[in-house]
Amino acid sequence: MIDVTRVLGSLQADTEPASIFQPITAGTRVGMIDDDPVAMRALSYQLQDVDMTPVEISLAGSPSLDDVLAKLQDNGCAAAVCDHRLRGGGHAQFDGAQLVCQANLSVGLPCILLSSWTAEDEATSIRRWRHGIPKVLSKRGRSPQDLIDALTVTRIEMAGERPLERRPFSTAVEIAELSYEAECQTAHVYVPAWDPDIPVVVPLDLFPIDVSQMPSEEVLGSFFIGKVNYYAREAGELFFRDLRISTLPPADWLPA
Incomplete structure (x- = not known):
């Protein structure tokens, strides 16, 4: 069965240069x-x-x-x-x-x-x-x-041998909630290609615009496209790069 949420992400990851790995040795x-x-x-x-x-x-x-x-x-x-x-x-x-x-x-x-x-x-x-x-x-x-x-x-x-869970792929990110209580202002986002049901906390300064100054009705539910390592096993291992504003996907972009 095809994993639809994975298909949402780009099939093209950042390319990694080939290189020879040199191990850590005694006396380093x-x-x-x-x-x-x-x-x-x-x-x-x-x-x-x-x-x-x-x-x-x-x-x-x-x-x-x-x-x-x-x-x-x-x-x-x-x-x-x-x-x-x-x-x-x-x-x-x-x-x-x-x-x-x-x-x-x-x-x-x-x-x-x-x-x-x-x-x-x-x-x-x-x-x-x-x-x-x-x-x-x-x-x-x-x-x-x-x-x-x-x-x-x-x-x-x-050395260029990045494992799958550390490779960033282009995918959709949806803002679900904003938080201003902590020292670091954050957004709770969904990454459907990783897990469509678990919110992930992301610092607001990773977004290309100051969403904290925008009306909440314009921010909540909005979509961005960015590079995310959505094969990560745990939420704490996720990273987000090159986020940019995306148009709202159609209502039937995921199956019911």
Whole structure:
């Protein structure tokens, strides 16, 4: 039987360049970015347990994102592990998710994201950069091997071998609700190609227009077209790219 909701998405995904994957090896210098010295020390022990060489990257002086990326390169780091909430206490003016995304996509340095607040942040400040973050690990209960596995998955994706659940396809996104209560203004949307019955939270700043300034009757029920990895297994793994306004589909676009 044909899966109609999948057909709604484009059959053309973003193309991925072919490349040879080089595995993480013993002795790899791994940069650590965290504003919590206790968490940094625990991470250092775990990296040493799997024969990695931990390198502490200081956030003293509230460096810019570019400064931190430069420190990783200057210290000979071939990979990195970064905490998400770095803004506390004025340590940084960016979130860890942004740094991880830039390290992976712009610098070509495999980087994974750690967070103690995944449930709270995955739909907002993490989702904003999720297209460049193959793996997010909880700070609680992870093992040293989890770190190596996540870095390996990240390097494989950077080499062009992106798994199906991480490939973005063009598809429809419907706005069902707007929320202005949290620090991050969000929309609850439906992605029929992923699951037509489960709403997904998306930051409003991912949309090409300021929908917060539009009358609700014009926004609710409106459709956008964008690149979404709708083969993702969980809502927290979804990312949204290149959203643009779409015309309203016909009433019979899905079977009853």
